[in-house]
Amino acid sequence: MTWTLLGWIFIGLGAVILLVLGWIIKLKGYPPRRMPAIQYLQGSRVAAIERGRHQQIVLGHQLWSRVYPGLGLFALSVLPSLLDPENLVNGDQAVSTSDGSVVVFAQQIIQGRYQEGFSTSLHESSVRAALPGPTPLSFTAGLLADVQAHPHGSLALFGDYGPEAALWAMSAARRGGQVFAAAGSIASQAVLYLELRDLLLGEEVFMVPGLLAPTSLNLAGLLTEDILRIGLILLLIAGVILTLVGVV
Amino acid sequence: MKKILGIAVAIIVGLVVLAGYFFQSQLSPILALVFEWGLVLIGVAGLIGIGYLLAMHMRKIVRWEKRSFFSIIVLIAFLFAMIAGILLTPQNALYRDLVLNVQIPVETSLLAILAVTLFYASLRLIRVRGWTPMSIAFLASAIFSLILDLGIIQTGVGTIASTVLAFFERLPLVGARGILLGMALGGLVVGLRVLLAIDRPYGE
Numbered sequence: 001m002t003w004t005l006l007g008w009i010f011i012g013l014g015a016v017i018l019l020v021l022g023w024i025i026k027l028k029g030y031p032p033r034r035m036p037a038i039q040y041l042q043g044s045r046v047a048a049i050e051r052g053r054h055q056q057i058v059l060g061h062q063l064w065s066r067v068y069p070g071l072g073l074f075a076l077s078v079l080p081s082l083l084d085p086e087n088l089v090n091g092d093q094a095v096s097t098s099d100g101s102v103v104v105f106a107q108q109i110i111q112g113r114y115q116e117g118f119s120t121s122l123h124e125s126s127v128r129a130a131l132p133g134p135t136p137l138s139f140t141a142g143l144l145a146d147v148q149a150h151p152h153g154s155l156a157l158f159g160d161y162g163p164e165a166a167l168w169a170m171s172a173a174r175r176g177g178q179v180f181a182a183a184g185s186i187a188s189q190a191v192l193y194l195e196l197r198d199l200l201l202g203e204e205v206f207m208v209p210g211l212l213a214p215t216s217l218n219l220a221g222l223l224t225e226d227i228l229r230i231g232l233i234l235l236l237i238a239g240v241i242l243t244l245v246g247v248v
Numbered sequence: 249m250k251k252i253l254g255i256a257v258a259i260i261v262g263l264v265v266l267a268g269y270f271f272q273s274q275l276s277p278i279l280a281l282v283f284e285w286g287l288v289l290i291g292v293a294g295l296i297g298i299g300y301l302l303a304m305h306m307r308k309i310v311r312w313e314k315r316s317f318f319s320i321i322v323l324i325a326f327l328f329a330m331i332a333g334i335l336l337t338p339q340n341a342l343y344r345d346l347v348l349n350v351q352i353p354v355e356t357s358l359l360a361i362l363a364v365t366l367f368y369a370s371l372r373l374i375r376v377r378g379w380t381p382m383s384i385a386f387l388a389s390a391i392f393s394l395i396l397d398l399g400i401i402q403t404g405v406g407t408i409a410s411t412v413l414a415f416f417e418r419l420p421l422v423g424a425r426g427i428l429l430g431m432a433l434g435g436l437v438v439g440l441r442v443l444l445a446i447d448r449p450y451g452e
Binding site: 010019022063068071109130134138164193207 | 266269270289290293294295296297298300301304313314315318354355358359361362365366369370372373376377386424426427428429430431433434435436437438439440441442443444446447449450
């Protein structure tokens with residue numbers, strides 16, 4: 001068996017499981033999962049609206065990278081679940097990134113959500129995508145200035161970002177903001193672990209769409225990830241045993 | 249119709265690129281074309297992103313929000329860098345000196361602030377997380393790794409101590425690989441969700 005064939009099997013198996021589970025869950029239902037960090041995120045967003053404070057969603061620094069190829073797309077796929085009618089009407093929410101293509105996609109998603117929720121003739125929402133800086137550190141300078149100018153009620157971090165996230169989190173928390181992070185890169189996981197209690201690490205990060213919007217297909221995504229994870233663990237254990245006994 | 253067209257294009261391009269990883273020789277001409285178009289589009293998106301940056305600062309100045317003065321500085325610096333770049337070209341030594349001698353010290357100073365912040369945060373770890381097994385393990389492994397990196401622990405070649413030391417030195421790499429495997433699985437599921445049009449990050 002070649003690596004190519006193994007890759008095809010894994011991807012094909014993932015697609016089949018995702019579709020079959022989506023169909024089964026649609027027919028029979030499946031209880032949504034609860035995770036304290038996600039409940040904290042939802043609570044902080046409600047509190048921000050009630051206290052009339054600003055909300056910020058950060059979508060990371062790049063759409064695609066070789067080490068973390070899925071993080072940019074993941075950040076964009078979370079965005080629709082965070083654009084509920086209350087937030088679109090309230091409008092005191094910004095979506096920021098330091099990547100030009102992510103900001104274009106984010107603006108499209110915001111406009112699409114607004115049209116879906118209200119009327120197709122309306123396409124102006126006061127929620128806007130912003131690019132505070134085109135590099136990670138210029139973005140940090142822009143975001144920190146924004147956090148100081150408007151007291152943030154909620155700061156949610158998604159996507160591919162580095163250790164500079166510690167500065168964003170500390171700055172927002174010091175001004176009474178509630179910070180949630182789905183930390184993708186290893187560097188951001190390490191630094192945010194020091195600062196935040198409500199933090200998602202590793203593969204948990206990719207569960208956010210299914211936890212925020214538990215539709216049948218999103219829940220199927222969660223289960224597919226679980227099944228593939230167990231499959232991979234079993235494969236690794238089998239590989240170790242076969243190596244130890246000298247078969248491979 | 250517009251929505252369906254977008255979804256169809258995304259799925260077809262996604263499947264072609266995916267197939268290209270496995271059938272490189274057969275699909276390389278198509279892949280080269282797709283990647284070239286992708287690069288052009290990313291370049292255009294980058295320009296639009298700069299437009300967003302300028303629009304944000306102009307809005308701040310027009311509304312005369314708090315700290316609008318800094319937005320004026322950003323716009324002046326941007327115009328200066330852009331005009332100088334057009335007139336001198338980015339390959340020009342003077343232009344590179346002008347930009348890099350500002351950008352590198354500023355970014356380095358931010359990194360220095362980050363280092364101090366992280367040191368402070370690590371001192372506050374127990375106060376933030378309490379004496380949990382995870383926080384104790386995190387702190388102990390950080391201190392242990394720092395001591396190992398200093399190179400003050402020396403062992404003889406082929407001894408049990410050297411094997412134990414090599415094991416501890418490999419631990420961070422093992423942990424990182426574990427996390428990266430999990431991330432790869434998550435990335436795979438995200439890719440499948442986009443290919444099956446469950447998620448539409450190119451616009452709702």
